[in-house]
Amino acid sequence: MKTSIIWFKTDLRLYDNETLVTAIKESDHVIPVYCFDENHYNTASYGFKKTGSFRAQFILEAVADLDTRLRETGSGLIVVKGNPEKQLAMIARMYNATAIYAKKEVAPEEIMTQKRIKQALKAANCELHSVGESTLFHEKDLPFSIESIPDVFTNFRVKVQKHCVVPHVVARPTVIASPKLPPAILPKLSELGLEPTEQDSRASIQFKGGEGEGLKRINTFFYETHAIVHYKDTRNELKGENYSSKFSAFLAQGCLSSRAVYNDLKEYEKEFGANEGTEWLFFELLWRDYFCFMMCKHHTKLFNKGGIKNEPPVNPPHNERILRQWINGETGNDFVDANMMELKLTGFMSNRGRQNVASYLCHDLKIDWRYGAAYFEQQLIDYDVCNNWGNWAYIAGVGNDPRQNRYFNIQKQAADYDADGGYRKLWLS
Structure with a gap:
């Protein structure tokens, strides 16, 4: 009798979970485990928490939802907190497990873990x-090796769309053979060293974690509102629930x-x-794949000041006061400040807003772009290591942008995307 552990990380679902299905297929009994890794809740580089309250709350909700869904299959979820090396080894001994199945990682820190x-x-x-x-396409199906993936997205997209087929989704298991598992006990935010979150009524959407909420969001965006039809036209808007898909946190x-989703x-x-x-x-889903494969290709370079181009921007000595003004929406630029207040109070910001505040920090305030990326890592509900650091390097001019010195004229952007000032009034009043 083979007993295995399925270690859930950023794959908190039953539907289309290749790791889970493989563990079930190759085992007689499966023990699902989630570990709140203590390292994910510490203060890290640049003085920010690796996980802030908004994302932690979303994760708690998602883990609770996963436990409910697992128990419907006859299984359940063991939830632990601490050092994952010690916790997983302890559970393996307790249940005589001979294998642990876990999602493949691509980022350096996760690989080291x-x-x-x-x-x-x-x-x-x-x-x-x-x-x-976690990508649309299997790495083995790409029309090039990881080492030879083009560093320009358009070149990647054209070849992938021509030569690749998205694999079929994996069915949701209806029965999972597990020993009797104890009730899942989730930590409180305070036990993770975090303050409780408060919902702001001005938020574009009130995120709630879990596979069930993610599936509901697909139904809302596709079928209830048909907002997908207008997505190309509305994707640069700043206010409202359906100007964009809001799938990012669930992904x-x-x-x-x-x-x-595909x-x-x-x-x-x-x-x-x-x-x-x-x-x-679909184009946006390809971007997610691209940044993931870029992490596979460039590894730690995406965390270096010079990025994949090895050409670090020249910055004056770090000014903490200016950084804090940017974080707190006190720069004096009302478009930047409004976006930063939304992020501070909700854990979310539009894509258009992210590009503008990142450009402003890098090119107007001349702050090392990695401080911005680290603050986003702390603050965003939808933080994804590959997309966050890939996008910040892109805006800073050290990533995959084929143009040199991409600069956002913030006043023009405000006039184009908040012509009546309604967004700025919403977050600065």
Whole structure:
């Protein structure tokens, strides 16, 4: 009888979970585990928490939802907090598990964690298997090796669209054979060293974590409102629930998979026809893949000041006061300040806002771009390591942008995207 652990991380779902299905297929009994890694809640580089209250609350909700769904299959979720090497080895010994199945990681810090866990499991006679990816396409199906992926997105997109097919989604398991598992006990935010969150009535959307909420969001954006039809036209707006998909938080924690979103997108097109909105959403899913593959290719370079170009921007000595003014929406530029207040009070900001505040920090305030990326890592509900650091390097001019010195004219941007000043009034009044 083979007993295995399925270690859930940023794949908090049952539908289209290749790691879970593989563990079930190759085991007699499966023990689902989620660990609140203590390292994810510490203060890290540049003086910011790795995980802030907004994302932590979303994760707590998603883990609770996962436990509910697992118990409907006859299984459940063991929830632990602390050092994952110690916690997983302890659970492996307790249940005589000989294997742990976990989602494949691509970012350096996460890869190092898996290496430490693999080493710690040797004493428990347990092996770690990395299975499953968070991308639309399998790495092995790409028309080029990771080392030769183009550093310009358009060149990547053209070849992938021509040569690659998105794999089918994996069915949701209906029965999971597990030993009797204790009730899941989730930590409070205070136990993670965080303050409680407050919902701001001005927020574009009130995010709630979990696979169920993610599936509801797909239904709302596609079928209830048909907002997907107008997505290309509305994606640069700043206010409201349906100007954009708001799938990002669910994708970041794996409450939804990119392939599941793509599958539903294709089903929508079969019923209602393809349009510019559906095409553009696919385009955005490709960007998510691209930044993930860029992390595979460039590794730690994406965290260096010079990025993948090895040409660090020249900055004056770091000015903490100016950085804090940017964080607190006190720069004096009302468009930047409004966006930063939304992020501070809700954990979310539009894509248009993110580009503008990042450009302002890098090119107007001349602050090292990595401080901005680290603050976003703390603050964003939808933080994803590849997308966050890839996008910041792009705006800073050290990433995948083929143009040199991309600069946003903030006043023109405000006039174009907040012509009546309604967004600024909303967040600065």
